[in-house]
Amino acid sequence: MAARTGKQFLEGLKDGREIWLEGERITDVTTHPKLKGAAETMAKLFDLQHEFPEIMLYDSPDTGEKVGITHLIPKSKEDIKRIRIAMKKWAEVSAGLMGRSPDYMNTTFACFAGHADVWARRGNEQGAQNLVNYQKYIRDNDLILTHSIINPQVDRSVSEAEQGGGEVSLHKVGETDDAIIVRGARMLATLAPYADELAVYPGSDIRLQDKKYAICFSIPMNTPGLKFICRDSYSKDRSNYDYPLSSRFDEMDAVVIFDDVKVPKDRVFMDGDTVGYSEVIGEGYWRNYIIFQAMNRALTKLEFAFGLGHMIADMTGVNAFDHVQEKLGEIWNMLEITRSAVVAAEEGAFEVRNKGIWAPDDRPLLALRGLMPKFIPRATELLKLIGGGGFMLTPSFADLEGPLSSDIKKYYQARNADAEKRIRLFRLGWDFIGSELAGRLDLYERFYLSDSFRMTALNYKIADKTHSINLINQFLDEPVKNDFKSKVEVR
Numbered sequence: 001m002a003a004r005t006g007k008q009f010l011e012g013l014k015d016g017r018e019i020w021l022e023g024e025r026i027t028d029v030t031t032h033p034k035l036k037g038a039a040e041t042m043a044k045l046f047d048l049q050h051e052f053p054e055i056m057l058y059d060s061p062d063t064g065e066k067v068g069i070t071h072l073i074p075k076s077k078e079d080i081k082r083i084r085i086a087m088k089k090w091a092e093v094s095a096g097l098m099g100r101s102p103d104y105m106n107t108t109f110a111c112f113a114g115h116a117d118v119w120a121r122r123g124n125e126q127g128a129q130n131l132v133n134y135q136k137y138i139r140d141n142d143l144i145l146t147h148s149i150i151n152p153q154v155d156r157s158v159s160e161a162e163q164g165g166g167e168v169s170l171h172k173v174g175e176t177d178d179a180i181i182v183r184g185a186r187m188l189a190t191l192a193p194y195a196d197e198l199a200v201y202p203g204s205d206i207r208l209q210d211k212k213y214a215i216c217f218s219i220p221m222n223t224p225g226l227k228f229i230c231r232d233s234y235s236k237d238r239s240n241y242d243y244p245l246s247s248r249f250d251e252m253d254a255v256v257i258f259d260d261v262k263v264p265k266d267r268v269f270m271d272g273d274t275v276g277y278s279e280v281i282g283e284g285y286w287r288n289y290i291i292f293q294a295m296n297r298a299l300t301k302l303e304f305a306f307g308l309g310h311m312i313a314d315m316t317g318v319n320a321f322d323h324v325q326e327k328l329g330e331i332w333n334m335l336e337i338t339r340s341a342v343v344a345a346e347e348g349a350f351e352v353r354n355k356g357i358w359a360p361d362d363r364p365l366l367a368l369r370g371l372m373p374k375f376i377p378r379a380t381e382l383l384k385l386i387g388g389g390g391f392m393l394t395p396s397f398a399d400l401e402g403p404l405s406s407d408i409k410k411y412y413q414a415r416n417a418d419a420e421k422r423i424r425l426f427r428l429g430w431d432f433i434g435s436e437l438a439g440r441l442d443l444y445e446r447f448y449l450s451d452s453f454r455m456t457a458l459n460y461k462i463a464d465k466t467h468s469i470n471l472i473n474q475f476l477d478e479p480v481k482n483d484f485k486s487k488v489e490v491r
């Protein structure tokens, strides 16, 4: 099958999956008032593939049909550029608010398949082959994935295997001729109501003895025994005037429970290799690809924040003040640093170990990954300082159309806009900085890929220190010249 349409995607979600929301088992996520908004946005992403086939699609090397470009395993710098342009196109649909658009996982599996040799180590040739076959399967059937790589927070001061007496973290409990059986839970699976498949792969290192916790696989969302418990929906079943973002971009987060789930052996990518569990992430170049996707998306969000800040400040005339200009300049600084890092990552792309597969340079991306959890909350704070109480001058569309319409038109006008436009802009701003969805977005930026503290510490550990050390050593290694001492008069 070639790239799907939005309609085909929505049909695929009606598969009997077990999604729970606010105490109710949801039978159809595409029509439920608290879930349908994001389903429709996801469908739009699929349709976009057909609107811009020259950007979004390429010929499958196996079927010859048109498939999503973000599945491409890059074989050149030009390929990386093509993938980046398509990712940006998708990111702009939600102004970078939907972090888990399909390219997030497409890129991940293209990376895993492209570097399957790292997965094949220590006798795991079959697991690696399964991975390669699986990547072709999702590419050629245009399936989208949620993923869940972190075990639930019970006690972070002890190992994964010790959570809740060993029963909470996801682990293998049995095996048949054709399947392994897994039990436990994972947090979080963003996009769960809207995904076709669930992927499980490493999120952190694991102790050498904890083999039954070292499992990687991918299965359909409706696999028996899989249960997804959603947080509250932040999706507002309201007009796009009132909640322009919350009405359509809540991609939802869920905890996954695996109730003795049978995973077919041809869907198992790793089973029991605690060393490989770390290597496939650390040595498999995953960070290069995933942070490239993530920073393209974050760039879009900063571009949006800058536009929002500028239009708000211009509407109320506060951009005449130099400290407001400085605040807007600070958002612009962050967005341009982000753009520079993306360009540098693409320019610095390289062929990995002479095997014909290319990866973006991870150094600018890793640096930015440490900074982005500070950039985006800072941009939000700056927007608050620029907009002030204006974010509360935001009656609903119903008010605007109601008996107080003429009062609202008079008292809510702005310097260069009528009341309807002014309220609309500030409501958009509030949905970005202050709504329930905005609160979730803030948390997402801080934690979706570990936390800033650990990412930055990791940067120090893996940084190539050679050149910096050489700069120091040129002074430490030179012969000491101490002859000036003789000129000092001793009294």
Ligand SMILES: Cc1cc2nc3c(=O)[nH]c(=O)nc-3n(C[C@H](O)[C@H](O)[C@H](O)COP(=O)(O)OP(=O)(O)OC[C@H]3O[C@@H](n4cnc5c(N)ncnc54)[C@H](O)[C@@H]3O)c2cc1C
Residues within 6 Å of the ligand: 100, 147, 148, 149, 150, 152, 153, 156, 187, 188, 189, 190, 191, 203, 253, 440, 443, 444, 447, 448, 449, 450, 451, 453, 454
């Ligand atoms: C909105 C949102 C969406 C998400 N979506 C997904 C998803 O789709 N798939 C997925 O797999 N995960 C997802 N995550 C989960 C994400 O991967 C985790 O939140 C992240 O790995 C951090 O783990 P944690 O939340 O359990 O925090 P914790 O690890 O419990 O951290 C909490 C605090 O304790 C500190 N801390 C914890 N352990 C240590 C340690 N060993 N050393 C030093 N400090 C430590 C942290 O620095 C932090 O300050 C999502 C998270 C959010 C917030």
